[in-house]
Amino acid sequence: MEAANIELLAAFATLYESAKYSDLLVQCGDRSFPVHKAVVCSRSHFFDGACSHPWKESITGIIDLSEDDHEAVEHMIHYFYYLDYLRTPSLAKLSRPTSPTSSRRSSCEKRRPSDLVLAPAHAEDPLLAQAQAQAISSPDNSAPASPLSPSPHYRADYFSPDTKAPPTPDLDQTFDESLLDSYESDCEEDECDAFLQPPNLVVHAKVYAIAEKYGITGLKDLARSKFSAQAEHYWSSTEFADSIPEVYETTVDSDRGLRDVVIQSFREHPQLARSKDMELVVRDTPGLAWELFRLGWGLPVF
Structure with a gap:
């Protein structure tokens, strides 16, 4: 993976782990996920519509997905930032150089x-x-x-x-x-x-x-x-x-x-x-x- 791609993924991982600059809250049951509109709305027509129109979600800044499977919602949010789910690479691993030609x-x-x-x-x-x-x-x-x-x-x-x-x-x-x-x-x-x-x-x-x-x-x-x-x-x-x-x-x-x-x-x-x-x-x-x-x-x- 090129250094630019590693840097991009590391930046998104930092945003996910720190919730810094988050401007939207996704709720699912007793779980809350601080997310970023720039990240989720550019990846999903649903989130884009919820935040672009004068609906309750765009006014309150909260999207309630409690009717969905809680585990699936968590994996979806995780994917937005890591491009994967069921695994969370650490920032150290994201920054570690890899050799595609290694044995x-x-x-x-x-x-x-x-x-x-x-x-x-x-x-x-x-x-x-x-x-x-x-x-x-x-x-x-x-x-x-x-x-x-x-x-x-x-x-x-x-x-x-x-x-x-x-x-x-x-x-x-x-x-x-x-x-x-x-x-x-x-x-x-x-x-x-x-x-x-x-x-x-x-x-x-x-x-x-x-x-x-x-x-x-x-x-x-x-x-x-x-x-x-x-x-x-x-x-x-x-x-x-x-x-x-x-x-x-x-x-x-x-x-x-x-x-x-x-x-x-x-x-x-x-x-x-x-x-x-x-x-x-x-x-x-x-x-x-x-x-x-x-x-x-x-x-x-x-």
């Missing part, structure tokens, strides 16, 4: 999921685009496979009602602790900790929904990237099953961002249809049930 970084980039790096071409958030300008692109520059493309591993017998459903592994069982020793030995902490985090699929789904609600495109793209990366590794966990209602009930049906990730997981891992936990989720989620019905009959899912 430790090369090893880390080869082994962590490529979609943890958000390509600047897909980020409409101007600060996110600037901060990611130095991100390393995929070596072969190949386009990602369509989430609705048929999987070569698809087998119709997995959907047979006579097939016994295996138990879904617990979250602790699906998180391979041996990965920690392997990654920590050859990866910098701030470069690999995104992959080493335990599954937060429900959190990512909530952040995706609030980003869509308030028109924060960069955060929405980031949440989808994080959700997709962790779904790839934790598709058999109870956390993945728990995240599906969030995916299908917090956004409109036409929003395919996370729905396509879920459907692709079923394409790549048909054994999900034999999971007892997943059976309960499908029964309680009509949108997913309908899409899996179409998938089973070889019809397009959209």
